[in-house]
Amino acid sequence: MIDFRYHLVSIVAVFLALGLGIVLGATALQPGTLKFLYQASQHELHQIDALRAANDQLNRQLSSNDQVAAAIAPQLLHQLLAGQRVVLVEAPGASAQAVTGISQALTQAGATISGQVQLQNKFFDSSPTTRAQLGQLAQRYSPAGALLRGSQQAQASEAMAKAILTRDGPGQPVAGVRDATSTALLNGLGAGGFVTDSGRPDARATLAVMVSPQSPLVTNSANQELVSLAQQLNLAGQGTVVAGTVAGSGPGSAIDIMRNGGRAGHLSSVDDADRVIGQIVVAQALYNQLRRISGSYGALSSASAGGPSPAPTPSASPTASPLASTGTVRPGKS
DSSP: OOOHHHHHHHHHHHHHHHHHHHHHHHHHHHHHHHHHHHHHHHHHHHHHHHHHHHHHHHHHHHHHHHHHHHHHHHHHHTTTTTTOEEEEEEOTTBOHHHHHHHHHHHHHTTOEEEEEEEEOGGGGOOOHHHHHHHHHHHHHTOOTTOOOOSSHHHHHHHHHHHHHBOOOSTTSOOTTOOOHHHHHHHHHHHHTTSEEEEEOTTSOBSEEEEEOBSSOOSSHHHHHHHHHHHHHHHHHSSOEEEEOOSTTSSTTSHHHHHHHTTOOTTOEEESOTTSHHHHHHHHHHHHHHHTTEEOEESSSTTOSBSSOSSOOOOOSSTTOOOOOSOSEEOOOOO
């Protein structure tokens, strides 16, 4: 009969053997294992250091390019948009650096910035209650000439575009002149939490720059609606440029939808507007918009060029329409 002492001795012997095997195995394998792990970690550290050095070099190069672009901007932009009024429309999460730089470039080009409209996330809220409120505001304060077709968001986009822009031609509102309906619409949208504004965006501009977010909006439908708003701005005025950052102009973004979804149409886009050169190109693209020329500009592979080529130069008349540079010639707007 096998007693308890036998079982106890057997169990102890098994654990002693396991422990001894682990100790011997670790002792034999330790030098080789540690050497391999050390060499692997050193290789990874060298790669990280090389990537950091390359990144630092690229940042220095970008900073140098920005300095050169800033130095020549006054010569490139002098009087390019003289006599024009521009309104800035900012999507939720738009780059403050891009907005500031674009404003400076427009001012250097001789344009007057009528004001800024900052879209809030609520403007793209798809809940029935919010959409109904948005549609009611559009219907109640619809500017003259607004047809208000489609969804409530589409109606609000058209109403707002016509409240802040004009073609400034026969039968059109006069640029720089406010009216009670436009003011009431912006006040209503502001009170409803759909937009905030600064300056006098209701004193209608002739051109618009829409600054897209630094990352795409949460839903694809919201990004589609942002493109639809840009199209309404373009129809209401004499031209619109959609400006964004490289990081925020990739797949799913408004600029990506415009370029790859067959919706660029009469609009121009600039995907590196957080850099000085991109801000210069925004002003140049607006100049070309006045001459019915559109383009996709920037640093991404979806861009057709870094900027208009040859670079536009101001003509004697800011409202003339010579084809000053190559690009996509737009048909006349209806």
